[in-house]
Amino acid sequence: MNDVEQNTNPAQVKAAGVSIKDLRKSYGSNEVLKGISLDVRPGEVVCLIGPSGSGKSTLLRCVNLLEQPNDGAIHVGGFEATDPDVDIDKMRRKVGMVFQQFNLFPHLDVLRNCTVAQTKVLKRSQDEADKIAQANLDRVGLGHLSKRFPDQLSGGQQQRVAIARALSMNPELMLFDEPTSALDPETVGDVLAVMRKLAREGMTMLVVTHEMAFAREVADRVVFMDGGVVVEEGVAERVIGAPQQPRTQEFLRRVLDPTHIEVAED
Amino acid sequence: MAMTARQRARVSLYVQAGIFIVAVAALILATDWKTVGNSVFNFGKIGPMFPGILVTGLLNTLIYTALGFAVGLSGGLLLALMKLSSFPLYRWIATGYIEFFRGIPALLVFIAFGYGVPLAFGVQWNVTIIVMVSLGMVAAAYIAETLRAGLQAVPKGQTEAARSLGMPQWRAMVTIVIPQAFKIVLPPLTNEIILLTKDSSLIYVLGLTASQYELTKFGRDGISSLGAGLTPLLVAGALYLVITIPLSLLARKFESRSARTKR
Numbered sequence: 001m002n003d004v005e006q007n008t009n010p011a012q013v014k015a016a017g018v019s020i021k022d023l024r025k026s027y028g029s030n031e032v033l034k035g036i037s038l039d040v041r042p043g044e045v046v047c048l049i050g051p052s053g054s055g056k057s058t059l060l061r062c063v064n065l066l067e068q069p070n071d072g073a074i075h076v077g078g079f080e081a082t083d084p085d086v087d088i089d090k091m092r093r094k095v096g097m098v099f100q101q102f103n104l105f106p107h108l109d110v111l112r113n114c115t116v117a118q119t120k121v122l123k124r125s126q127d128e129a130d131k132i133a134q135a136n137l138d139r140v141g142l143g144h145l146s147k148r149f150p151d152q153l154s155g156g157q158q159q160r161v162a163i164a165r166a167l168s169m170n171p172e173l174m175l176f177d178e179p180t181s182a183l184d185p186e187t188v189g190d191v192l193a194v195m196r197k198l199a200r201e202g203m204t205m206l207v208v209t210h211e212m213a214f215a216r217e218v219a220d221r222v223v224f225m226d227g228g229v230v231v232e233e234g235v236a237e238r239v240i241g242a243p244q245q246p247r248t249q250e251f252l253r254r255v256l257d258p259t260h261i262e263v264a265e266d
Numbered sequence: 267m268a269m270t271a272r273q274r275a276r277v278s279l280y281v282q283a284g285i286f287i288v289a290v291a292a293l294i295l296a297t298d299w300k301t302v303g304n305s306v307f308n309f310g311k312i313g314p315m316f317p318g319i320l321v322t323g324l325l326n327t328l329i330y331t332a333l334g335f336a337v338g339l340s341g342g343l344l345l346a347l348m349k350l351s352s353f354p355l356y357r358w359i360a361t362g363y364i365e366f367f368r369g370i371p372a373l374l375v376f377i378a379f380g381y382g383v384p385l386a387f388g389v390q391w392n393v394t395i396i397v398m399v400s401l402g403m404v405a406a407a408y409i410a411e412t413l414r415a416g417l418q419a420v421p422k423g424q425t426e427a428a429r430s431l432g433m434p435q436w437r438a439m440v441t442i443v444i445p446q447a448f449k450i451v452l453p454p455l456t457n458e459i460i461l462l463t464k465d466s467s468l469i470y471v472l473g474l475t476a477s478q479y480e481l482t483k484f485g486r487d488g489i490s491s492l493g494a495g496l497t498p499l500l501v502a503g504a505l506y507l508v509i510t511i512p513l514s515l516l517a518r519k520f521e522s523r524s525a526r527t528k529r
Binding site: 064066089090092093095096097099101103104105106107116117120121122162165166169 | 424432433442446
């Protein structure tokens with residue numbers, strides 16, 4: 001089997017786990033993560049839910065060190081992320097990241113968006129990188145748009161390109177930071193479909209999301225965070241379908257049925 | 267009596283037009299047209315300026331400007347990166363440099379490099395090098411601030427996306443941020459070239475040989491040799507416009523293009 005095939009064959013997904021121990025993160029005197037512990041097994045899909053400001057995005061961004069934790073330990077696929085001597089760039093190659101705002105490179109066309117890191121970081125030849133990028137664009141259903149520029153695509157298409165861009169680096173773990181929150185409602189489904197497919201292929205996924213139906217269907221586990229701590233976690237069906245903690249119940253009531261909230265008197 | 271908005275607008279137009287006509291009339295009446303004809307618009311006597319002012323003057327102005335811009339752009343990029351550096355000493359040096367060279371007249375810089383450096387170090391640079399360095403060092407200060415603003419205008423998410431793909435900081439800068447920053451600063455950068463084109467005239471303070479003359483020097487020379495009054499300067503001025511107006515149009519084109527891609 002040649003390299004290209006190996007890099008693009010979805011059946012070959014090599015998945016890494018994540019282990020987070022007592023993670024703390026503060027901005028000044030404001031502690032946003034107050035000792036979070038969370039384990040994600042290789043191939044597992046974990047959704048992080050919770051109100052805004054609960055620290056779920058910060059937690060996600062700590063995993064690939066876009067935020068520097070103050071205390072605690074993170075292990076990602078054989079790397080100790082919190083070790084001061086860790087090779088951050090090498091570690092990040094194993095971790096794909098998808099942002100709420102897509103963050104495609106606007107000066108590069110879709111194909112170059114997916115090849116630039118392959119050639120500059122992994123030192124793949126342009127030819128090989130093109131093939132891998134094209135295969136991943138096909139995988140997210142956008143192979144025919146490889147010559148477009150990001151501003152010529154809809155939000156949903158941009159987000160799918162962002163996923164293909166991350167996949168082209170052959171990550172062993174994918175982080176999704178509210179991937180559908182900035183999308184027009186009619187394009188959300190396409191992005192979720194790609195993520196669902198990825199989950200089925202065995203990718204380890206850590207997803208911050210407000211899409212409860214998606215979490216319920218795709219996630220192996222759901223983690224509810226509030227005020228910088230994990231309030232409740234467990235099988236998706238149970239946490240979303242039959243939450244035990246009052247804070248989880250309150251949050252889900254607001255998210256699942258926003259039209260029936262009474263005006264609070266205070 | 268109350269006026270409608272449309273009536274008020276019309277009266278305002280009439281008043282503005284009236285002021286303009288009065289001002290132009292006053293200017294025409296106050297001008298000594300005979301003298302002006304002899305010493306400003308005396309095109310009959312400027313023949314000897316050609317073709318020298320074109321093949322030497324215009325060309326040298328373009329060369330001096332291009333060299334100054336090349337130095338200014340590379341120096342400006344270096345200073346902009348220093349100003350954004352996490353190492354405080356670099357930030358201080360860059361800030362000091364920028365404040366100094368933006369704060370003193372470019373003329374003093376030309377004199378410093380034309381006369382001060384030879385005195386201090388006993389080296390005699392040729393004119394081209396002096397222009398390149400003087401113009402470039404002044405330009406670098408202005409361009410640095412323009413580029414810094416451009417670099418900071420690139421959304422932080424771009425760097426985050428690049429770093430997430432395993433790019434080291436310098437690689438994210440070179441491959442992702444700087445190309446986007448240049449696109450943003452293309453219009454102001456074009457304006458910098460216009461300023462440089464005009465500043466290249468300051469070379470007149472140095473002793474020039476005939477082959478080193480640029481537009482302004484040709485104009486000044488013409489004043490003393492042709493007996494056409496200030497007419498030669500008018501010619502030189504017109505030739506500056508030949509360079510700067512197309513640049514202006516180019517800047518405007520860049521501006522509308524970047525406005526369009528931003529949507």
